[in-house]
Amino acid sequence: MTASSLAPEFSLIMERFLSLSERVAENWEEDKAETSPELLIRAAEQLHDMMAHLGEDDRAMQEDIDIDQCCDYGLHLFDEQSDLALRCGLDDIAEQIEDLCFPFCLWATRHHATISHLQPVVNALARKANALRDPGALSSLFTQVNEIMDALDERIRQDIDSNDPMRPWRVLLLNRAMIATRSFQPVLIDTAYLDIVNYLPHEASGFFENAMEQMDLVGYPHHVKVIVETWCQRYGSRPTLH
Numbered sequence: 001m002t003a004s005s006l007a008p009e010f011s012l013i014m015e016r017f018l019s020l021s022e023r024v025a026e027n028w029e030e031d032k033a034e035t036s037p038e039l040l041i042r043a044a045e046q047l048h049d050m051m052a053h054l055g056e057d058d059r060a061m062q063e064d065i066d067i068d069q070c071c072d073y074g075l076h077l078f079d080e081q082s083d084l085a086l087r088c089g090l091d092d093i094a095e096q097i098e099d100l101c102f103p104f105c106l107w108a109t110r111h112h113a114t115i116s117h118l119q120p121v122v123n124a125l126a127r128k129a130n131a132l133r134d135p136g137a138l139s140s141l142f143t144q145v146n147e148i149m150d151a152l153d154e155r156i157r158q159d160i161d162s163n164d165p166m167r168p169w170r171v172l173l174l175n176r177a178m179i180a181t182r183s184f185q186p187v188l189i190d191t192a193y194l195d196i197v198n199y200l201p202h203e204a205s206g207f208f209e210n211a212m213e214q215m216d217l218v219g220y221p222h223h224v225k226v227i228v229e230t231w232c233q234r235y236g237s238r239p240t241l242h
Contacts (some may be wrong), residue, residue, distance in 0.1 A: 010107050013100055014048045020097050021081050027088040040081045047074055068116070071108035075101055075117040082120065099124045106144055109151040116153040118168035122175070129179050138183040142192075145176050159199065173199055174207065181211060184224050193231050208232040 018041060025037035051070050078101050085094035102124040105115060115121070125145065132138050149172070156169050164170075173195055180192035197204045212232045215225045 009103065010051065011048075013104050013107065014044065017044055017078060017081070017097065017100050020085075020093055020100075023093050024081060024085045024088055024090060024097075027090060028084065030087070035080060035084070037081060037084055040077055040084070044074075044077050044081075047077065067108060067111050067113045071105070071113040071115065072117050074104055074108070075120060078104065079117070079120045095127065099127060102128060105148055109147050113151060114153050115148060115151045116156070118152065118156055118172065121148065122168045122171050125172070126175055129175060129182075132182075135182065135184045138179050139185055139188060142176065142179050142183055142185075142188050145172070145179065149176075157199075170200060170203075177207065177211075181214075181220070181224065181228065184221055186223065186227055189224070189227050197235060204235045209236045212236070 021037055021041045021044065025041065028037050030036070047070060050065060051074075078097055082094045082097040085091075085097060098120050101120040105121045109115065125141075129138070129141060132141060152169075159167070159169050173192075177189075177192040177196050180188040183189075193208070196207055200207070208228065208231045211228050214220075215228055220228075
């Protein structure tokens with residue numbers, strides 16, 4: 001996929017962000033706040049003008065852009081505007097703005113950005129995954145999550161703050177494993193479950209036992225139940241009955 005083919009996607013993301021931001025601006029009443037919807041809109045417009053050049057053929061122009069910095073800045077802009085929407089009581093608008101973090105992050109990843117601000121991306125991913133039912137769509141989403149995981153800053157992977165259950169790295173791994181399970185694809189399930197064991201070893205037992213309980217509640221295909229049962233028997237703390 002070429003950079004130019006990604007440019008329209010980026011423009012649509014930014015257009016959507018600016019449109020939603022106008023709704024926030026219309027409802028904003030705090031005069032003494034450190035920031036405002038209008039300031040974030042202007043910052044986003046400047047970012048758009050700068051990053052739109054990534055879709056052009058002028059390589060010299062592209063080399064002048066720090067894609068890591070731009071990606072981090074963009075995600076923070078989305079995150080801040082979403083927070084301002086919440087402060088206005090616009091909960092739905094806040095979610096819609098935050099939801100843009102996922103496609104924006106994916107776009108930046110495909111331009112070789114390193115992702116260091118993961119929290120709003122994980123929030124957006126969770127809602128996106130919950131809205132999908134088709135196994136094929138979930139398989140595609142799993143592939144996109146892998147793209148983002150491959151682009152993460154190494155400090156996130158090191159999972160330094162391992163005592164925080166809401167840390168983005170942990171939530172991402174768990175959501176990815178649930179997406180894999182619901183895709184019904186054995187390779188995806190095994191891949192995601194192995195990462196649970198490797199990166200969250202102290203939580204693997206509980207995760208697999210919970211996944212096993214979900215098999216009957218939701219009604220998964222037999223081949224998925226067999227896979228989950230195998231992992232549960234291998235790493236669960238309680239024996240699985242046959």
